[in-house]
Amino acid sequence: MIQVIDVNKTFGEQHVLKDVTATFETGKVNFIIGRSGSGKSVTTKCIVGLLEVGSGQILYDGRDFTSMNNKERKEIRKEIGMLFQGSALFDSMTVEENVGFPLRMFGGMSEEEMQERINFCLKRVQLEGSNKKFPAEISGGMQKRVGIARAIAMNPKYLFCDEPNSGLDPQTAIVIDNLIQEITYEFKMTTVVVSHDMNSVIEVGDNINFVNKGMIWWTGGKDDILHSSNQELNDFVYASDFMKIVRKNLS
Amino acid sequence: MQIFFHIGRFFLLMRTTFRRPEKWKLFFRLMVTEIDKIGVQSVGIVALLSLFMGAVICLQTAAQIESGWIPLYTVGFTVRQTMILEFAPTIIPVIMAGKVGSNIASEIGTMRITEQIDALDIMGVNSAGYLILPKIVAAVIIFPFLIIGSMFLGVTAGAIIGELANVIPLADYEVGIQYDFNTFQVAYALIKTTVFAFIIVSVSAYHGYHTKGGALEVGHSSTQAVVYSIVLIMVTNLLLTQLLLT
Ligand SMILES: Nc1ncnc2c1ncn2[C@@H]1O[C@H](COP(=O)(O)OP(=O)(O)OP(=O)(O)O)[C@@H](O)[C@H]1O
Numbered sequence: 001m002i003q004v005i006d007v008n009k010t011f012g013e014q015h016v017l018k019d020v021t022a023t024f025e026t027g028k029v030n031f032i033i034g035r036s037g038s039g040k041s042v043t044t045k046c047i048v049g050l051l052e053v054g055s056g057q058i059l060y061d062g063r064d065f066t067s068m069n070n071k072e073r074k075e076i077r078k079e080i081g082m083l084f085q086g087s088a089l090f091d092s093m094t095v096e097e098n099v100g101f102p103l104r105m106f107g108g109m110s111e112e113e114m115q116e117r118i119n120f121c122l123k124r125v126q127l128e129g130s131n132k133k134f135p136a137e138i139s140g141g142m143q144k145r146v147g148i149a150r151a152i153a154m155n156p157k158y159l160f161c162d163e164p165n166s167g168l169d170p171q172t173a174i175v176i177d178n179l180i181q182e183i184t185y186e187f188k189m190t191t192v193v194v195s196h197d198m199n200s201v202i203e204v205g206d207n208i209n210f211v212n213k214g215m216i217w218w219t220g221g222k223d224d225i226l227h228s229s230n231q232e233l234n235d236f237v238y239a240s241d242f243m244k245i246v247r248k249n250l251s
Numbered sequence: 252m253q254i255f256f257h258i259g260r261f262f263l264l265m266r267t268t269f270r271r272p273e274k275w276k277l278f279f280r281l282m283v284t285e286i287d288k289i290g291v292q293s294v295g296i297v298a299l300l301s302l303f304m305g306a307v308i309c310l311q312t313a314a315q316i317e318s319g320w321i322p323l324y325t326v327g328f329t330v331r332q333t334m335i336l337e338f339a340p341t342i343i344p345v346i347m348a349g350k351v352g353s354n355i356a357s358e359i360g361t362m363r364i365t366e367q368i369d370a371l372d373i374m375g376v377n378s379a380g381y382l383i384l385p386k387i388v389a390a391v392i393i394f395p396f397l398i399i400g401s402m403f404l405g406v407t408a409g410a411i412i413g414e415l416a417n418v419i420p421l422a423d424y425e426v427g428i429q430y431d432f433n434t435f436q437v438a439y440a441l442i443k444t445t446v447f448a449f450i451i452v453s454v455s456a457y458h459g460y461h462t463k464g465g466a467l468e469v470g471h472s473s474t475q476a477v478v479y480s481i482v483l484i485m486v487t488n489l490l491l492t493q494l495l496l497t
């Protein structure tokens with residue numbers, strides 16, 4: 001479980017996060033949704049420590065991340081896997097070197113054990129046979145999956161995915177969503193997904209946090225989100241014609 | 252004020268860069284790759300420049316001492332001094348700043364804007380140390396070799412052109428290159444070069460590491476890297492010369 005308590009973040013004059021409080025539960029797919037520029041990525045980056053918070057606390061299963069020094073944070077980071085919005089694969093390395101990188105750096109495994117783990121992770125994301133390819137030689141969807149494989153290589157307790165299916169076709173997007181959900185349930189991870197794709201929210205969102213103007217505006221499950229009376233949330237959810245049709249059918 | 256901000260941030264970056272590597276094996280492997288990228292792949296251009304510069308200095312010096320008052324061996328002496336004192340240890344690094352510096356800045360800058368550096372940080376890897384330290388060590392190791400090669404080639408080219416163009420007999424040239432030879436000047440050159448190697452890599456890495464934005468900014472960082480490296484080389488050259496030679 002990750003708890004975010006009263007987190008504030010400013011960039012110069014701009015107050016981006018205002019008293020953000022949220023709980024991300026273990027073994028569930030937790031979503032952060034919201035409009036572009038509302039502070040989703042900043043929230044995620046604060047949680048993992050890529051940005052320093054202005055004030056507030058971040059607890060990883062009760063361990064206060066914000067007050068830790070670099071060395072203590074490093075230990076927590078070994079329990080974190082992250083899929084970046086642009087995949088962020090190391091382009092000088094092959095697919096299997098990418099997935100094996102954290103293992104080689106920290107794993108303390110033998111070559112065979114490492115190879116086994118790499119193959120396991122690649123199989124988990126249905127990418128057997130692409131081991132020797134470079135990131136530039138595979139498609140965007142495959143890069144995302146390699147990103148996931150790399151994120152789960154160290155068996156993380158916490159998984160962060162920033163817009164895992166942006167730029168993907170609807171079918172591949174669902175494959176990725178389901179993959180994230182399966183992995184979360186299978187390994188009892190605390191998963192945080194940043195997205196503005198209502199399809200994935202409804203598909204796999206166990207616990208959804210709607211961010212608006214730098215605040216957590218609404219929290220709930222995928223069954224509640226379609227029936228909320230919150231104006232801003234409804235504007236967000238029912239922005240597309242498609243969702244407007246869904247609303248018509250619901251009522 | 253801006254300048255103090257950069258100096259402060261530069262030294263902070265260097266402090267994280269010079270932490271003990273996570274995995275020595277990995278560090279050495281990266282360092283060998285960098286020695287190849289920074290050093291071996293620059294041998295051609297360094298050799299070419301040194302040969303031509305040595306030859307030109309020889310011809311120019313010879314052209315100016317036709318009066319007969321000045322002994323002919325001065326030509327060899329001048330070529331040697333110029334190569335050892337300035338051309339090899341300063342001008343070659345300036346060229347390298349253009350070649351290696353822009354390369355390092357754009358490589359690291361691209362990794363920054365595509366979040367590859369964030370990915371390293373998230374894993375708990377010391378990204379600055381992992382990316383920058385092997386390059387600094389590689390450059391500091393390989394630059395002196397390049398520079399000694401450059402001195403040697405320059406002086407040799409002078410001898411050859413002197414003979415071919417019939418401006419100075421080899422015997423006189425030989426006297427010149429041995430005249431009043433001071434090994435400390437070679438040491439001075441090597442010290443300078445080592446410092447310049449550090450400047451080029453660290454300054455370029457700094458600009459790459461702190462790139463913000465997109466592809467346009469990567470280009471900007473890489474230009475900044477070259478400009479600042481060269482300016483710093485020039486200033487340091489003055490300081491070191493004052494300190495070591497006078
Ligand atoms: N490094 C930064 N420096 C200054 N301002 C920033 C920085 N990062 C984000 N911001 C600002 O914080 C606000 C929130 O940005 P954030 O990236 O969190 O949006 P987002 O919700 O992830 O949007 P999107 O869906 O488009 O990715 C924006 O107004 C942005 O300009």
Ligand SMILES: [Mg+2]
Binds near residue numbers: 041
């Ligand atoms: Mg974002």
